[in-house]
Amino acid sequence: MVAIKTTTTLRKPPGSCHGGASRACSRQLHQTFMTYCRGHNPSSTFLLANHSCNSRPDHRCRRRLQPLAASLGKDDLPRGTPGTQAENAAAAAAGSSSNESQAAVTTTTPQITPGALWRFSRPHTIWGTAISVVSISLLAFLQHVAAAAADAFLFNAPAPAVPWMPFAATLASALVAALLANVAIVGINQVYDVEIDRINKPELPLAAGEMSVATGKAVSIACAIVALACAAVAGTPSLLATVGASLALGFAYSVDLPFLRWKRNPTLAAACIFGVRAIAVQLGFYDHASVSLARASGWPMVPPPPAAVWFGVCFMTAFSVAIALCKDLPDTAGDAKHGVRTMSVRAGRKGVFRFAVAMLLCTYALAASVIFIAGLGGAFLPVNVVTALAHVALGAVLFLNARRVDADDDGAIKRFYMMVWKLFYAEYFLLPFVYL
Template sequence: MGGQVTVRPGAPRGRARGENRARMERLERGLGRRGGPRPRSWSVAPGCLGRETGKRRARPREREREKGAVFAGAGAQQSAGSAGPRSGDSGAGRDSVSATLDAFVRFTRPHTVLGTAISVTSVSLLAARNTADFNLSLLAALATALCAALSANVSIVGLNQLYDVEIDRVNKPYLPLASGEFSAGQGAWIVGASGALGLGIALASGSKPLALTVAASLLLGVFYSADLPLLRWKRYPVLAATCILSVRAVIVQLGFFAHARRALALASGDQVAPLARDLGGSLGLVFGTGFMVLFSVAIALFKDLPDVEGDEGAGIRTLSVAFGQQFVFRACGALLTAAYATAILVGLFCCTHWWTRLVTVGCHAALGATLAARTRTCDLESPSSLYEFYMFIWKLFYAEYVLLPFIR
């Protein structure tokens, strides 16, 4: 407020007041003529109303009001200068932690984490032969398996992102390495730490099935992603599908089932039976392995459909690049349809209880019908539509593991 503000006094209330004011003016200014009030010019300085030459002094009430305003302003500045930065720093710190946590969640690929958690839980519960087997030993084995498997899962998907930064900038720019939220060094640290943690938990448990399962999964993850001689199998459709189905359909089913059965046997004092003998007595495990082979191949093929542009630019010859999206889409649909048809037949002719038969047949028929309806509405020309359908397949994958313990 460095300029001058002209203030005109209000009109006098009555003749007497006007004459008094005029008299005061003459006395103050030494004017020898009568006249009405003249305009006055006031300058406002920080903290007070100052008077220019020939200007009247600010009234006490005005000075008091200005003083209060100055002290209020000074208090506000002091508050802003002291408490303000601390509040801002605290808010910025919270925002930074929240952003880092959000980036880490995206780095872990939550749909794969959820898939691993559900599959390990389902297969472990499938190992229970009767209600007496649902005990603390089984829960402890499940908790150990989950910690090891989820840590290994983060390492595997993180390794793939480390080697796919340039591709992900086209296909998945929201991932933290592609977007620059995480550096390559930070990503490598997370991959190494989570892999070591998963393998360490498995070895510390003393369970050979769990240790072999985690080690084999990590090794196949390296084969799939690492850009090293004879590796990076994701460039070759057959090898890529083999990696995915080996982990999702075979290693997960057999390894975690054997780990849970071992824990139950040790808890009851029984001898640990060979896995081959357990396989013969578990309809759910045999069916689940076959079903997941078909499902995992479909996931391995379909995952590349939304990424044709980036894969083609990077020289990765996926089936979607080599044969076209329509061919791969129809092939995936045929595999999934065959899987659900097989599940319905198993429910009708192999389940021994009426209620397990009802759940198996009814739920798989409903899921198959939902799949057929979604297939008709998917737009092959839209990457977003293809990605939504891909995530829908993962939801079917989750649902199957929920149903698997009912197949007996």
């Protein structure tokens, strides 16, 4: 990335630096230098330069700036300023003569770092997307292998080879497209929420000024285009439809255009989130993996999704609604100020928090019951019992953490929200072991 350089011109009042006037000019430059060194972003570099006087005795003014090198301590200069204090002060005094007296302050913004780009991608959503795509694809792979083994047994044929390489290629294409789409969705949200994020999430790169809005928009659009291209190249209509629908819902959630900006409406906001996380991810990526493996094996038909996929759709629908509610809990200050009437703004944080926790606890209890009952009398009873107990344990973790949360404490709510995402990851680790 190329550093962006902006120059602000501070004009001297009418007059020249002859004689006594040079003292006033020197004081003005000293004040300007100190103001910019102490008042601006510590990660920027400040340089006072290009000062000159209207006449030949301008060396008098420059000579008066020499003591800046001695008068400024290390703490007066921002961190990251190249060179020593003496070099910066010397550069400040080394301006050349010109027809118009001026003091120019040149500000060089920090270069965009990999850390800023990583935080721009919202890592917790990146992990959620990656784990969910791997889990659903693995479920399709296990279903394919089981169906192939059943056919071989039924027709007394040799056991088919396990399609490891086709599965790896299928998984890679899905991951690349999904992760790029994820960056595009969370990126465009930060572009249109930059003013809100300066209140709610000042640590984000756009809100903190580490990236410009134009850069964020360019990265988001580029990721969306490449994601669609990768999905198209993969060759399955389901992957292209999944990526396209996810991008459409993500942009509708954030973009401030007529009939869009759905995040203002709690129902539409929740629909966007569970539409992607619960429906598009489960069905779309399963079908992509299943169709790709069937093509690689020369199958004329694709087996229908197993009951575990529909279990994932139902579970993640409830979970996604809870995530949609929890994510707005610490953001009430900025949302209320900018007219975003989330459920937390309308109904209050405590009530929404309790409702979200109750919804998740009921979901875990119902999931554990369904898995256990479905395993009774089946060959996979031990696996189902362990999976059901795992859901009980995750529900207990949720309950114990929720008891310690003060809904009015932003820090506690944010930590709870990130814990909910960890439970989200854990569910996808369990999903391939759900036999219904």
